[in-house]
Amino acid sequence: MEKYEIRMIRDHKELVLQAAEWFHQKWGIPRSAYSESMEACLNNTSAIPQWYVVMDGDKIIAGLGVIENDFHNRRDLAPNVCAVYVEETYRKQGIAGDMLRFACEDLKAKGIDTLYLLTDHTSFYERYGWEFLCMVQGDGELKLSRMYMHRI
Numbered sequence: 106m107e108k109y110e111i112r113m114i115r116d117h118k119e120l121v122l123q124a125a126e127w128f129h130q131k132w133g134i135p136r137s138a139y140s141e142s143m144e145a146c147l148n149n150t151s152a153i154p155q156w157y158v159v160m161d162g163d164k165i166i167a168g169l170g171v172i173e174n175d176f177h178n179r180r181d182l183a184p185n186v187c188a189v190y191v192e193e194t195y196r197k198q199g200i201a202g203d204m205l206r207f208a209c210e211d212l213k214a215k216g217i218d219t220l221y222l223l224t225d226h227t228s229f230y231e232r233y234g235w236e237f238l239c240m241v242q243g244d245g246e247l248k249l250s251r252m253y254m255h256r257i
Contacts, residue, residue, distance in 0.1 A: 114156035152215035167191040
């Protein structure tokens with residue numbers, strides 16, 4: 106991933122609006138929800154929330170967040186990696202794995218030893234050391250989704 110740069114939003118306030126818009130376009134969640142969460146990580150002394158983007162020049166090509174709860178009924182399984190996305194033309198280059206490792210290392214330095222992740226993927230995250238934990242109910246969802254955990 107030498108040609109791309111992972112940036113922590115907490116160190117790049119100038120990226121909040123661009124990143125909020127980018128995540129909004131990928132997931133359909135209101136951009137204000139993203140910008141509020143990103144603003145909360147600026148100058149924040151606690152570890153959560155955190156947001157990360159991967160840049161190709163001045164263009165966001167991938168990103169993820171870490172929030173307390175990714176809209177599911179297991180409030181005890183926290184914090185949660187959320188909104189993991191890599192632009193289609195940049196996939197299969199190891200960017201997702203690099204981004205996940207980067208976030209894990211950053212959060213470990215902040216005292217977090219376990220992360221959780223809600224997904225419908227069935228084998229993707231195992232490649233990066235995540236373990237299937239259980240099925241959980243997403244807020245407003247009829248079917249259960251897979252919950253993964255990763256001990257850092």
